Amino acid sequence: MDYKEIQDLIKLVKKNQISELEIERKDFKIQIKSQGDDPIIQQVSMPAQPQLQQPMQQFSQPNVQPQHSQPDSSAETETEPSHLIEMKSSMIGTFYRAPGPDKDPYVGIGDSIKQGEVICMIEAMKLFNEIESEISGKIVKILVEDATPVEFDQPLFLVDPKA
């Protein structure tokens, strides 16, 4: 995590009046606590583990700003343009971006995909399932990290169907 990302996280914590935020990844762990003047709001408890992956993905994209500086016309806002489609998981298991550990990923950001094309693999109970895309378009974002658990209805890819 670089300095800019940590700055963005701090801004997010203050803006949303989060009192305590803890994020753990393979390579690091960060804990941010808000003190003093900031009011502490009773938030709904932290989302279940698999969903925690999502905010991390947003911060690894350098062009995402935490503040709502301008309405939707700006490309650099948190809210996604509304025509993008989330492709959700229909299975529970471990998400893999490539058919094997030393193989190329099925798709990358910016790739065009066709309906029926294999875009990822989900493994459960020793069974490997190649997941086909329901739509055609361009991959805008990959919302889940490689080799992490996913649950039913969890968004995996953000696709621009018009591209």
Add this chain to the structure above:
Amino acid sequence: MRIMRTCKEMGIKTVAVYSTADKESLHVRNADEAVCIGPPNSKLSYLNMPNIMAAAEITNADAIHPGYGFLAENADFAELCSDYNIKFIGPSPEMIRKMGDKITAKETMIAAGVPVIPGSEGLITDIKEAKKLAKEIAYPVILKATAGGGGKGMRIVREEIEFEKAFNTAQMEAGASFGNDGIYLEKFIEEPRHIEIQIAGDQFGNVCHLSERDCSIQRRHQKLVEECPSPYVDDELRKKMGDAAIEAAKAINYESVGTVEFLVDKNKNFYFMEMNTRIQVEHTVTEESMDFDLIKEQIKIAAGEKVVGRAYFPRLHAIECRINAEDPYNNFMPSPGKIETFYTPKGHGVRMETHAYSGYTIPPFYDSMIAKLITYGPTRNEALAIMKRALDEFVVIGVKTTIPFHRKLMDHPDFISGNFDTKFLEQNDILNE
């Protein structure tokens, strides 16, 4: 929530599985981890064995507690857990199968010397033979579906001339409801009380009982009120029934907690009805009457510990009212939707079990029960007084509930005197009396 609380007390971490409809459910928020396992349709989520096993796998779960309903008495699921080396908190697949089929269960009980309701040995294959048997047993008799439940495929026959017609309609109904048109014959017990015995068995062959529960207050074969002890059972009957229940459990080497259900007639004769190989909704009244944690016991047994080896008897009197999101003034029509205000009764002698809260939306896809209100006291009258007070204190705004029904029931003289059987709600229009 019930299971999660005990797990937390025992230092065991929990994973909640949920359908998309239950995303805001209390158990999801309270668990250490949660995994969404499918859409609202139960078949694709809560009954979806591969999805549940996958959820167990990605969370590295050691055991699965099936609760009650859904897969709790599904032998195939218990077997699947065993194949994947995940402990199913309950009995083995064989034990579930033995008690799951009503005819096999009855045969096992007869062999164990447990009193059963006189009837046919297996399914009826010949109407002439059946009529002969009915005459021997003495009318009234009842025809029942072997794969059945909930009152379907059942016909009461009071005289021989009705027999053939009743048999044909019962058979057709059973075929349509369960895909299995097998019918068997039993003596029809008049004025029966539904009294069940809680048991617990361990891996080492020890079984003990935890006395009875009276579940006679039923509407369309669904229990609405349960209590421990039963106002109808004296020490002698308790001992006889407890011993019989232990024999029943030992006959199949039963492991885990379970319940043996009996019908008791007006002469205090008791007959085996069926065995439930899971923890039951009304386990709470047993717990409050004798200060015992049945879920903890169930988990301990699953972990390989021994049961205590002596019988448990009630020290207090406990009553439970099942609160459903149904409109009692409109034929108990289900009333799902958003609960705006949910203020639960509290204070001495009150236990609340609920997953609902202010702002919670009851999904329309599942059971209508939203809370269990349990009250307990040194005597039945005191437990009743607390129940009346608690029902008056209970405020639910936004959906209809059966609270007014229960409140009226608590004022009914026959209920207060303990003078009721399974026909009670059929024969008494509680709300309008």
